[in-house]
Amino acid sequence: MGRTLAEKIWDAHVVRRADGEPDLLYIDLHMLHEVTSPQAFDGLRLAGRPVRKPEHTIATEDHNVPTLDIGNITDPVSKIQLETLRRNCAEFGVRIHSLGDPEQGIVFVVGPQLGLVQPGMTIVCGDSHTSTLGAFGGLAFGIGTSQVEHVLATQTLPMAPFKTMSVTVNGTLKPGVTAKDIILAVIARIGTGGGQGYVIEYRGEAIRNLSMEGRLTVCNMSIEGGARAGTIAPDETTFEYLKGRPHAPQGEEWDAAVEYWRTLYTDDDAVFDREVVIDADQLTPYVTWGTNPGQGAPLSSSVPDPADFADAVERAAAEQALSYMGLKAGTPLREVEINTVFLGSCTNGRIEDLRLAAEILRGRKVADNVQMLVVPGSAKVRLQAEGEGLDTVFKEAGAEWRFAGCSMCLGMNPDKLAPGERSASTSNRNFEGRQGKGGRTHLVSPAVAAASAVRGRLSSPADL
Amino acid sequence: MDKFTVHTGRVVPLRLSNVDTDQIIPAEYLKRVTRTGFGDGLFAVWRDQPDFVLNRTERAGADVLVAGPEFGTGSSREHAVWALQDYGFRTVLSSRFADIFRGNSLKAGLLTVLLPQEQIEEIWALTEADPTVELTVDLIERQVRIADRVFAFDLDDHSRRRLLEGLDDISITFQHLDEIEAYEATRPSFKPRTLPVPVA
Numbered sequence: 249m250g251r252t253l254a255e256k257i258w259d260a261h262v263v264r265r266a267d268g269e270p271d272l273l274y275i276d277l278h279m280l281h282e283v284t285s286p287q288a289f290d291g292l293r294l295a296g297r298p299v300r301k302p303e304h305t306i307a308t309e310d311h312n313v314p315t316l317d318i319g320n321i322t323d324p325v326s327k328i329q330l331e332t333l334r335r336n337c338a339e340f341g342v343r344i345h346s347l348g349d350p351e352q353g354i355v356f357v358v359g360p361q362l363g364l365v366q367p368g369m370t371i372v373c374g375d376s377h378t379s380t381l382g383a384f385g386g387l388a389f390g391i392g393t394s395q396v397e398h399v400l401a402t403q404t405l406p407m408a409p410f411k412t413m414s415v416t417v418n419g420t421l422k423p424g425v426t427a428k429d430i431i432l433a434v435i436a437r438i439g440t441g442g443g444q445g446y447v448i449e450y451r452g453e454a455i456r457n458l459s460m461e462g463r464l465t466v467c468n469m470s471i472e473g474g475a476r477a478g479t480i481a482p483d484e485t486t487f488e489y490l491k492g493r494p495h496a497p498q499g500e501e502w503d504a505a506v507e508y509w510r511t512l513y514t515d516d517d518a519v520f521d522r523e524v525v526i527d528a529d530q531l532t533p534y535v536t537w538g539t540n541p542g543q544g545a546p547l548s549s550s551v552p553d554p555a556d557f558a559d560a561v562e563r564a565a566a567e568q569a570l571s572y573m574g575l576k577a578g579t580p581l582r583e584v585e586i587n588t589v590f591l592g593s594c595t596n597g598r599i600e601d602l603r604l605a606a607e608i609l610r611g612r613k614v615a616d617n618v619q620m621l622v623v624p625g626s627a628k629v630r631l632q633a634e635g636e637g638l639d640t641v642f643k644e645a646g647a648e649w650r651f652a653g654c655s656m657c658l659g660m661n662p663d664k665l666a667p668g669e670r671s672a673s674t675s676n677r678n679f680e681g682r683q684g685k686g687g688r689t690h691l692v693s694p695a696v697a698a699a700s701a702v703r704g705r706l707s708s709p710a711d712l
Numbered sequence: 713m714d715k716f717t718v719h720t721g722r723v724v725p726l727r728l729s730n731v732d733t734d735q736i737i738p739a740e741y742l743k744r745v746t747r748t749g750f751g752d753g754l755f756a757v758w759r760d761q762p763d764f765v766l767n768r769t770e771r772a773g774a775d776v777l778v779a780g781p782e783f784g785t786g787s788s789r790e791h792a793v794w795a796l797q798d799y800g801f802r803t804v805l806s807s808r809f810a811d812i813f814r815g816n817s818l819k820a821g822l823l824t825v826l827l828p829q830e831q832i833e834e835i836w837a838l839t840e841a842d843p844t845v846e847l848t849v850d851l852i853e854r855q856v857r858i859a860d861r862v863f864a865f866d867l868d869d870h871s872r873r874r875l876l877e878g879l880d881d882i883s884i885t886f887q888h889l890d891e892i893e894a895y896e897a898t899r900p901s902f903k904p905r906t907l908p909v910p911v912a
């Protein structure tokens with residue numbers, strides 16, 4: 249019987265298989281950031297172990313970055329966390345991109361732009377959004393800190409097998425509908441636990457037609473659907489993106505690599521444990537109204553009435569969400585007023601996202617009562633955007649042009665919502681308090697974020 | 713990792729479902745660079761409320777947490793496990809745990825025990841009727857015992873052996889170093905390396 253893409257990659261990385269034990273998998277790339285790594289390095293130090301393969305390891309600084317002024321980290325604890333990562337990397341010989349370095353940025357933006365993320369690889373990071381990197385046709389999953397230590401020490405990981413799910417998106421997207429709308433619609437369909445235990449493979453015409461940036465956005469939020477990982481079979485778009493990147497193979501190595509990469513697809517006779525089909529033609533801009541990423545709806549619709557949920561648990565969750573979000577059932581989503589717009593994160597902080605938003609903001613103004621933060625996903629993206637003059641477009645529109653980091657995606661650095669503030673955010677989690685205690689988050693695409701900034705309420709570019 | 717064989721202690725009944733890792737330990741507490749001290753942040757928001765179950769005098773020193781379903785959903789932060797351990801919990805009982813949380817807990821030596829919801833309800837009732845009643849988690853026999861009740865639970869052999877012997881995964885994996893090296897010898901040369909850093 250044929251195998252799925254994910255199974256092929258898994259099989260190619262099995263170092264040891266024995267009855268009654270999880271498989272021992274080889275890890276091709278291990279990415280680190282400052283939050284989940286210090287205790288792992290401590291463990292190595294205590295046991296007197298080195299990092300076994302520094303050449304498969306790379307670190308960057310992202311979560312604690314003060315994006316207004318990277319030269320001035322005022323929170324002493326954040327400072328210690330960043331300094332600890334720098335010290336650990338120096339001590340153990342691990343490559344690091346620190347603040348001020350042109351390759352610094354959100355770990356999941358940095359990896360692809362360096363060309364370190366390639367088809368057929370196993371990739372891990374102590375962060376659930378590692379799923380992002382499966383967009384290149386690899387297996388990429390988030391791990392806990394004990395596992396980070398395990399990979400540092402052995403370059404392998406014992407893993408129990410997963411189930412496979414296909415999400416096929418047929419047809420073509422209408423203008424103004426983006427990768428973010430696809431994934432928000434998928435999560436609304438399968439629920440936040442729907443992917444539990446699965447690796448999702450995204451397939452179909454609409455996925456094939458996405459750029460690498462769009463594919464990264466889709467895979468990024470696999471975890472919001474409960475899946476450990478998301479993947480997309482590599483194709484010409486993937487190869488095109490990789491060619492010429494600093495770490496892409498060159499010359500004959502490139503040819504050998506591409507030949508292998510072309511074998512990475514799901515066989516016709518392979519069977520998925522679960523299949524979901526979505527029609528791209530039916531999709532419109534999506535926004536979330538609640539406090540988990542599955543609580544989303546088309547922007548053209550209204551805040552749902554909890555009474556309409558048949559399932560008692562979902563009804564209770566919807567009631568609690570509306571109360572936290574300060575929303576009334578039946579209010580058209582287009583009338584929901586926002587006062588903050590966050591464009592950035594590992595979901596939508598890449599160059600294409602900034603270009604799209606800048607196009608909408610060009611010659612327009614951010615509404616008076618709205619603060620808009622534009623936070624490039626990496627220092628490289630920032631430079632590239634400045635080279636294209638996008639920073640000027642944002643600044644002329646009245647948005648703030650920031651340095652690269654996780655920023656307002658999570659309430660861990662100075663970029664936070666105040667209690668009661670409401671954001672349209674291109675990030676991936678709308679949990680209670682995620683963007684700051686009492687803050688209210690609507691997850692949206694970069695296009696909806698830009699249009700909402702102009703109108704001061706949730707909007708799509710078509711409303712302008 | 714500490715061994716886990718048999719543990720007896722008093723119970724904290726946490727009658728809540730969907731306790732996510734942001735509730736177990738909020739992000740602002742994740743900035744420590746050590747593995748200890750996270751107990752301060754455990755259930756930080758709830759502990760501000762005087763009547764939260766952990767704050768009640770009769771629960772002081774109790775080290776068995778018995779929680780509602782879907783315990784530990786959300787982020788991959790292992791700090792959630794450390795916070796529970798640092799506060800003093802040795803074991804958590806629930807009818808459903810989130811995947812990553814459960815994996816993290818078993819790796820770090822916090823035994824997560826799966827019991828059907830009816831049995832969880834029975835334990836809640838017993839401990840609420842008498843907070844001094846003790847509960848035993850016996851990993852050798854794979855049993856939970858409280859008052860005159862005995863509940864069997866499942867745990868895969870691999871995880872059980874690791875906990876019983878206090879083996880950490882890294883030492884187990886190092887026993888197979890020759891297999892790792894053999895695998896490495898077959899890796900294609902086009903696979904990327906982070907070092908040396910290419911010159912721009």
Ligand code: SF4
Binds near residue numbers: 310593
């Ligand atoms: S941008 Fe947000 S989701 Fe992505 S790595 Fe940073 S904190 Fe995590």
